[in-house]
Amino acid sequence: MPQFLRTLSDLLESSRATITQDELSALTDDVRDAMLSLKILVPSRTATHVVCDACHEDHVEEVVRIKAGNDVAFRIRCPDSGWVDVPADRLRQWTMDTSRMVSLLSAGIGPADAAEAVIPDQVWRLGSVEIAGVVLSIVLVRGGGIKSLGTVAAKLPPQRTVVVRTADAPDMVDGYAATLALTSAFALDSGQFEFQINRVRALLVIESAVVGNVFHRRGEFWQMSFEGDTKYFKDSVGIGYISRLLIQPHRIISSVMLLAARAGIDSLVAAGTSGEILDEEARRQYGQRYNDLQEDLEKARHNSDLGWQEKIENELEALMVQLAAAVDIRGRSREQSDAERVRRSVSEAVRRDIERITKEHPALGHHLTNSIVSGTDFRYAPERQTDWLT
Ligand SMILES: [Zn+2]
Known part of the structure; x- marks a missing residue:
């Protein structure tokens, strides 16, 4: 939820x-x-x-x-x-009841140690996890508490501390092992919080720079590491689309799936790839409809029901046009746009950003140029298996 x-x-x-x-x-x-x-x-x-x-x-x-x-x-x-x-x-x-909430979150990390307030009402130590032999404290920091974090460095050594913040898409806090938003640090399942240790693991790996390929958004920037070379790029629409393609190599990805990722309603993407564009209610409604249609499409394909399949594809197309209007932050949302135009603009955004990447990071740019098939649908199909941390 x-x-x-x-x-x-x-x-x-x-x-x-x-x-x-x-x-x-x-x-x-x-x-x-x-x-x-x-x-x-x-x-x-x-x-x-x-x-x-x-x-x-x-x-x-x-x-x-x-x-x-x-x-x-x-x-x-x-x-x-x-x-x-x-x-x-x-x-x-x-x-x-903040202390109640803090203890529920703490229970989601594990039974090992109880939560404690480190700075009253601002910073709580929720518990600890062990990753690759290193014990890391997990701290919850609310709002302005981030400024006071340095004053408790003796208790919470930065390199051994993972910061969970209530701000959306928080910037990395310098020197700390990892920083992530409360919304991505925990999941709620059947009334219980579950700490998402894999997300922390992914951030730590990036930090220690021992992995190969990274295409990962960190606040306003994207870290792109390929063939040992790392560059940072300011967020933009096409980069969000490319990142969605890298998540599922060799799969055919439609324009509507790319737009869904951008809007934050794609279950494979933690948050909207370009920040939160839709309000919560819109995201819920579009998300529900998008997921229902994707499920139906799977079923229709499975049953080889071509009539049903075509009907769903038409509905997805209509949803794509609506989504395009809803997420277009450049103000063209009032204009009528047909499906073909939306596809062209998605395709154009991908092309433009591959060009931009090529200028700064030629090896990655060429790899993307050679591996991304675009047109009506999209596909990331690298010649050799290429793993990405996204
Ligand atoms: Zn009145």
């Missing part, structure tokens, strides 16, 4: 003391249910003020309590609408 971790991460990052019933209602059902059943959000005192929902002014008013016989009612005063009833439910408020 990636939305759950995103919501959790946002709540931690904002350091909000209180969550109103309105905010809780705005969450998707499964995220809300998980927050409450895991007891990460617990009831706190009721609200004394609410936003008026009778007009469009979004003004905040003090709640007045009215007693009529045995019944109690709540009202606020709206300049437009007069007295407005407030259902008692709207006055409920919630607070985040």
Whole structure:
């Protein structure tokens, strides 16, 4: 449930003391249910003020309590609408039980050691993992806590510490073994957190530069290592597409799959390859539809049902056009664009970025030129088996 971790991460990052019933209602059902059943959000005192929902002014008013016989009612005063009833439910408020959350995350790393606050309310040591004979502390750092990390270096030696941050796509913190976002450090499965040790392993390998080929986004830059030569490139659309192709060599990848990776709804890609372009709700809706169609397509192919297959392919094509409009950050989203045009622009972005890579890193550029087949569909088909850390 990636939305759950995103919501959790946002709540931690904002350091909000209180969550109103309105905010809780705005969450998707499964995220809300998980927050409450895991007891990460617990009831706190009721609200004394609410936003008026009778007009469009979004003004905040003090709640007045009215007693009529045995019944109690709540009202606020709206300049437009007069007295407005407030259902008692709207006055409920919630607070985040951070120590509960920290201990749940800690349990997701392993039973070995308990969580502890290193800097109250900002930095927690969640536990430790052993990778290649080295014991690494896993620390959770919220928001501004990152600035204070140096003050606890005696307790958390940087080269032996993995930093988990609540910010999305966090920059590497200098000197630390690895830095990753809470949303990629953990997964939630059947109500339990699971620490994603493989992601840490991948980052560490990059750090020690002992692996061969790397095509990996680190914040705003992509690290590209090939044949012993490493270069860094600023993020761009085509690079995101190329990275998606490298994940599945020899597979035919359609334009819609590339766009899905860019939009952050492709299950093989942890986050949108060019940052978070879609809001959570859009990502959920597109993601659901995309995954359903991909599953149906597999089934239709498996059953050799050509009529069904064609129908799904048409729907995927329509989704591709919608996605292209949704993720196009250069403002062409209002224009009508047909499927052919979308394919051309995807193909063009790939070509442009291979050219860009070739200028800085000729060996890699030539390899990509020779191995990437583009056109209606795409395929990364290297002559010799080439493994990538993506
Ligand atoms: Zn009002």
